[in-house]
Amino acid sequence: MDVLTDAGRRFLAATAPEHTPVQAEMADLADEWGFPIIGPESGAVLRLLARLTDASRVFEFGSGFGYSATWFLRGGADGVVCTEFDADEAERGVAFAADHGYADSVTFEVGDAMETVERYDGPFDVVLIDHQKGRYADAYRTVLPKVRSGGVIVADNITRGPIDFDDLVAHFEAGEPLPDSAVDEETRGIGEYLGTVRSDDAVETAVLPVGSGIAVSTVVR
Template sequence: MFFLPKNLDNYIVAHSEDEPQILQDLARETHQKVLQPIMLSGPYQGRVLSMISHLKAPLRVLEIGTFTGYSALCIAEGMPANSELITIDINEELEDFAAGYFARFRESGNNNISITQKIGDATQLLPELEGTFDLVFIDADKPNYVNYFHLIMDKVQAGSLIISDNVLWHGKVVEDLNEKDKSTPVLLEYNKLLKEDPRLQTVLLSVRDGLTLSRVL
């Protein structure tokens, strides 16, 4: 999804950090073998996630929505040794695909970073997770965004970051609602929650399809 003219978007990508080879390979294979490759974070958003992770240096990360593992690897780039990333996805058919790239990432010198994949319904799995997380990335089924919000708020602490993807939803958040659309009304509620919750400092960035950063106060 491009909100800027394509040539301007290309210029931004060209003048940002280059996409690492492992992510180029992952993106290429995803486009060749997986339906809806548009779900990839992509080179620009991936570099944004990597930069945020490098700035935060999170020791514990929770990702809701693995897909083929692209965003997890971007975030893992900025994680220090002996850190842990837990990523959840409901699609078991993509588990081995992502696992192969996670293994390649560790073999390339990042073997001190633990990446754990969990397969299943995140609304059921989240309550089972113990401890708190320094960074949470939400990029899963949009109708559950509000549910995810309530489930993660007891798993973050002051200074934790919550990153939410697709919050502009192809621009539909400012269009007339379609009665058959189950995602946009939830995203409207979700965006309002992030804005108004006194526990958060929130800024919505016009990165790709909308990326919101929320800092826990």
């Protein structure tokens, strides 16, 4: 199930910004590894959000080798805190950042993003949530007090990825229960995340059907 037609998807891909040479290398590595980077359509939105918020500090939950971070930096962000479980991916990320001329702007923290975020004070201008889907809502609740008013929280894989989109449609359209967490933790996690941000007066949320689908929440408190 896809929210876009094939023509729509091809149109968005064809009109997305060009990769820089280093981003093209990262995309090639993602293809080789079968690694889920956010891609240029959503990357363009990350770049736009960094630009619109005049971002100084960005925090990411789940960075891989730093592809999404490069879009924030292309949008003028001063610095991105990248978090990653996998030390090899983080090492690649440090090397890619250096190749890009971003060595001083990217900090890779190896370990659990949920623990790393506790060690950082805000304020952050933009946050990307792109780690374990079952922990999105927790990540949101933890980071929200550290995001400045007017800042933005983006969550990836809202309409595509390791989720059952039909279950999400049934939940939000007809109030069907979310799937049992033991069976489909990812779908349940995305459903809970959307339910959380949509019912929280501290943010205003829009779901954009670009890439794997992103939820963009602006902090309005």
